[in-house]
Amino acid sequence: MSVQSEVVTGRQDGAMASVQPRLDAGTRRRALVAAVMGNVLEWYDFAVYGYFATIIAKQFFSATDEITALLSAFATFGIGFAARPLGGIIIGRIGDVYGRKFALLITMFLMAGSTVLLGLIPSYDSIGVAATVLVVLARILQGFSAGGEWGGATAFIVEWAAPNRRGFFGSFQQCSVAAGLLLGSAIAALFSSIMSVETLESWGWRIPFLLGGILGPVGLYMRRNIDETPAFKEAQTNAVEPDAGFDSPAVLAAKAFGFAVAWNAIYYIFLSYMPTFSIKYLQLSRAEALWSNSAGLVALVLAVPLMGRLSDSIGRKPLLLTCCGAFAFLTYPIFSYMIAAPSFALVLALQIFFAVAIATFSGPGPAAIAEIFPTRIRSTWMSIGYSLAAATFGGFAPFIATWLINQTGNPISPVYFVIGSAVLSGLVILGLRETAHKRLH
Numbered sequence: 001m002s003v004q005s006e007v008v009t010g011r012q013d014g015a016m017a018s019v020q021p022r023l024d025a026g027t028r029r030r031a032l033v034a035a036v037m038g039n040v041l042e043w044y045d046f047a048v049y050g051y052f053a054t055i056i057a058k059q060f061f062s063a064t065d066e067i068t069a070l071l072s073a074f075a076t077f078g079i080g081f082a083a084r085p086l087g088g089i090i091i092g093r094i095g096d097v098y099g100r101k102f103a104l105l106i107t108m109f110l111m112a113g114s115t116v117l118l119g120l121i122p123s124y125d126s127i128g129v130a131a132t133v134l135v136v137l138a139r140i141l142q143g144f145s146a147g148g149e150w151g152g153a154t155a156f157i158v159e160w161a162a163p164n165r166r167g168f169f170g171s172f173q174q175c176s177v178a179a180g181l182l183l184g185s186a187i188a189a190l191f192s193s194i195m196s197v198e199t200l201e202s203w204g205w206r207i208p209f210l211l212g213g214i215l216g217p218v219g220l221y222m223r224r225n226i227d228e229t230p231a232f233k234e235a236q237t238n239a240v241e242p243d244a245g246f247d248s249p250a251v252l253a254a255k256a257f258g259f260a261v262a263w264n265a266i267y268y269i270f271l272s273y274m275p276t277f278s279i280k281y282l283q284l285s286r287a288e289a290l291w292s293n294s295a296g297l298v299a300l301v302l303a304v305p306l307m308g309r310l311s312d313s314i315g316r317k318p319l320l321l322t323c324c325g326a327f328a329f330l331t332y333p334i335f336s337y338m339i340a341a342p343s344f345a346l347v348l349a350l351q352i353f354f355a356v357a358i359a360t361f362s363g364p365g366p367a368a369i370a371e372i373f374p375t376r377i378r379s380t381w382m383s384i385g386y387s388l389a390a391a392t393f394g395g396f397a398p399f400i401a402t403w404l405i406n407q408t409g410n411p412i413s414p415v416y417f418v419i420g421s422a423v424l425s426g427l428v429i430l431g432l433r434e435t436a437h438k439r440l441h
Contacts, residue, residue, distance in 0.1 A: 027227075031160045032169060034226040036176040038108055038219040039153045043180025045115040045212040046146050049139065050077055050272040050398065051188035051290065054279070055205045059123045060135045067406055070276075072132075074399040076139050081387075081395020083143030084150075088383030091148020095379035099228045100156040103379065107149040108223060112216020114141035119209030143395070150390070151383025158370040159229035159378075159440070164312055167436060170366035171308025175301050178362070181271055182297035184208065189290035197286075231440060235375040249381045252372055256385025258428030259369055263361055264394030265421035266327055269414060270354045271297060273398040281411040282342035292344065296351030303356050307363025315436045316368040317429060323361035324426035330357075331415045331422075339411055364436075371435035393421055 049056065057066075057073035087107075095103035117138040124131045154173050161169030187208045195204045247255075271293065278289035311319050338350055373382050401414035 028160050031226050032157060032172060034222045035153055035156050036172050038104060038223045039173065039176035040180045040183065041215045041219040042108060042111050042149050043177045044183040045111045046142050047181045048184040048208050051184055051275060052205045053077060053276060055201050058201065060131045061124065071399060071402055074402055076136055078396035078399050079136060080139040080143035081391040083140045084147030084387035084391050085384060087144035087147025088151055088387035089380065092151050092380035092383035095152045096377060100152055100232055100379065101226055101228050103148055103152040104156065104223050105220065107145045107152065108216060108219045110141055110145035112213055114138045115209050115212030119206045147383060147387040150386055151379050154366045154370055155379045156229055158367055159231035163439060166367040167311035167364050168305060168309040170370065171305045171363045173366040174362035175304050178297050178300045178304065182294055182301060185290055185294045185297055189287055189294055192286045192290055231375045249377055253381045253385035255428060256369055256372055256382055257389045259425060260386045260389035261393045262324055262421045262425030263365055264390045265397055265418055266358055268394045268397040269401060269418055270358065273401050278347055282347060284344055284347060288344045292348040292351045295348055296355040299352040300355040300359055303359035304363045307359045311364030311436055315434045316364040317434050319360045319364050320368065320429045321426060323357060324422045326357045327422040328419050331418045335412050335415050374441045
């Protein structure tokens with residue numbers, strides 16, 4: 001590690017001063033790049049299932065009608081999220097006790113292995129219900145890994161940031177998540193474009209899953225060569241009680257849960273479920289739906305760092321509340337217009353608009369949620385709060401959207417789920433203190 005000097009820094013709220021290393025920018029950048037690249041590969045593996053949900057429904061679920069099979073596939077998508085709190089608790093605890101680096105190596109190994117398994121499972125027609133069981137087990141392993149990855153990577157990246165750049169550094173956690181989704185979406189779009197429907201549904205869909213096994217060792221190699229975060233090292237050696245001025249861990253996790261409700265609902269409705277919605281209700285081809293989704297993800301990747309950097313200047317809350325307000329008030333009229341006059345050009349433009357709106361949350365979001373917690377418990381309790389929101393409002397978002405449409409017969413009904421989520425998180429964020437310019441404890 002490159003260390004220029006040591007400086008004495010004072011804790012806020014009258015806490016004792018501590019000695020921290022002043023790290024050069026190159027050291028911080030190297031740690032950021034290693035964490036981000038691993039995160040991209042991790043989230044590619046996790047997200048690719050959603051982009052092939054309609055094919056997976058046919059391959060692994062026995063059903064008398066298309067809707068039931070699709071609901072089964074999306075329920076399995078949600079099961080992966082249901083496993084995330086458990087992964088957050090176990091891997092998050094490992095990260096708080098043994099270090100962020102060790103925890104991130106575990107998540108990389110688990111995600112790569114479970115993704116390859118998904119690509120190798122024989123179809124329902126070949127082995128019957130055993131195929132369904134194996135898909136569910138593989139998805140649970142993916143979810144367990146993702147639960148530890150999100151909190152561990154967020155803590156790692158934010159803790160490596162300079163004090164006045166946590167929003168900017170933290171935004172790359174979301175950039176890497178979006179880039180992983182983009183990689184999955186783009187590869188799904190590519191295979192949908194170059195393969196016939198019959199070939200894709202027969203065996204072509206398996207290739208993106210098997211690629212996860214090839215990419216996994218790359219992520220493992222990169223993560224082996226990064227150092228532990230300065231904040232974690234300080235928390236391990238600092239004799240001062242680090243939790244002074246904070247609520248209990250359970251209360252902090254509850255705040256993180258409420259904070260993340262809209263984040264997850266919006267993210268997975270507009271960036272994971274939208275291809276399925278566009279194909280089924282807006283008459284787009286599979287390739288058009290996936291390319292428009294990929295364009296939205298490109299816009300998100302570009303906009304997130306700008307919003308993260310802006311939050312370092314004006315604070316986290318103004319941007320977070322802007323996002324909640326936009327989705328609370330604009331989702332219904334925009335969806336109404338999209339359903340009334342569907343076209344590829346319109347969906348493409350709106351995917352980009354929604355992505356930029358999401359960036360106003362995803363930019364400051366990682367730093368803001370990390371700043372809720374003290375370093376000593378950050379990985380565990382942040383993972384628990386976020387993963388519970390991801391499980392209920394994120395992973396089951398496609399299932400909820402499909403169920404609402406099926407129950408009401410109205411394609412616009414998922415907007416009520418989005419609006420309710422935005423209102424709930426907006427109220428929680430209003431009650432949080434601004435942390436952009438405070439020291440990370």
